[in-house]
Amino acid sequence: MTDLDALSQLIRSDAQARGQTISRLGYFCAPFRPDSGPLSDKVIKVYRGLRDVAALERLHQCHDDYVDALLAGDVPMPQTEFHLLDLDGAKVPVIVQEALPVDSLMRPLMQDAPVEATLEMMEAAGQVIARFWHWAEAQEGRIGFHPSIRNFAIIDGGAVFFDTFPPLIHYSREEMGRMLLTFSDKRLMRVIGPLMQRRVTGIQDEWYSPAETLVGLVGSACRLRPDHAAAYLDWGRDFVGREMTPWADEALAGLNAPPKLPGYWTGFRKLLGLQGEPNV
Structure with missing residues (x-):
């Protein structure tokens, strides 16, 4: 302890x-x-x-x-x-x-590695996502997961997740929306956020959707390495067919083109200076 x-x-x-x-x-x-x-x-x-x-x-x-x-x-x-x-x-x-080794963080690894190696990292992260949601499907109550590229490390070929705040369990959608403001480290967000509470609350919705968490992972990879977006889309479509069949139709609908962040969240991120750095 x-x-x-x-x-x-x-x-x-x-x-x-x-x-x-x-x-x-x-x-x-x-x-x-x-x-x-x-x-x-x-x-x-x-x-x-x-x-x-x-x-x-x-x-x-x-x-x-x-x-x-x-x-x-x-x-x-x-x-x-x-x-x-x-x-x-x-x-x-x-x-x-x-503490995890700094050189194990997935985002910087994805930036510099050959495309074949980045696809191996995506597979490792995808396996974690699929395992979690297959387990969560049998659970009662509201539970979510935020498996973005910046919340993973890659160690010995496997993906390690390290983001546990806010805890995406037990809280209602409205309660979690308020929490996104209450605990924001950005004073500007706490000031302007209540004026756009509905939009702030919507930020969390991806975290509670099995399909959207996988689509979000692919979208992050496409934005990080746009030259390889086609390879990441192909991987995502193949992966949901192999590992996430209960949610495949919904996920495939989001993988026709490189997924984009909602406009309001892109605006928030730019306003607050959040450019996707690792959230260790």
Whole structure:
């Protein structure tokens, strides 16, 4: 278990003392990895604190349940802990996760590898997606998955998923829509978001659709390597026929051409400076 006193001290320290910021473009936080000390083999993710203790306790339970669900769905993951720390008069959600090698992150690998190698990575990620949804099909309640290219690492040829926030379990669609604003690290989003709550709420819909998660993966690959879009579309159509037959018709309808992000989400991303960096 994590030393919570050491964790609290680390979070209170200034940015230089914390260590390496892994990504500055995350929607919910900027994860960092300490350069030294007892947590140097961890990635730390600090989210916005709240004074609503009941909401945070529910968040904690939902996160624990979500990690359990991902593991039950045979989704490979690094060791992940969720903590609520008392910092500056508020309880702050913190995720401590086993650090993955930086050179294993799928997005930069996809940018530089030959097309044949990128298709192998897509197959590895697709297998994780298919396994999860075949498992989830037999579960009760609302559960989602956000298996984008930036949320995977490739280790020993297999895909490892590392994004557990927000926990896509138990919350209703409306509750998750509000959460997308409540925990956004971008003040601008918290200010303008409520004016477009309906559109913000719609961001999550892809995460709860088996077909759309696979289409989204293919769309990310097509945008990342547009010269190879035809190869990724061919792979996607073949994959859903092999591995995701219950959702094949819906997925195939989205794979006639390179999938595009919804216009409102593209606008949000540009406004907030989110350009698809790895969300470690």
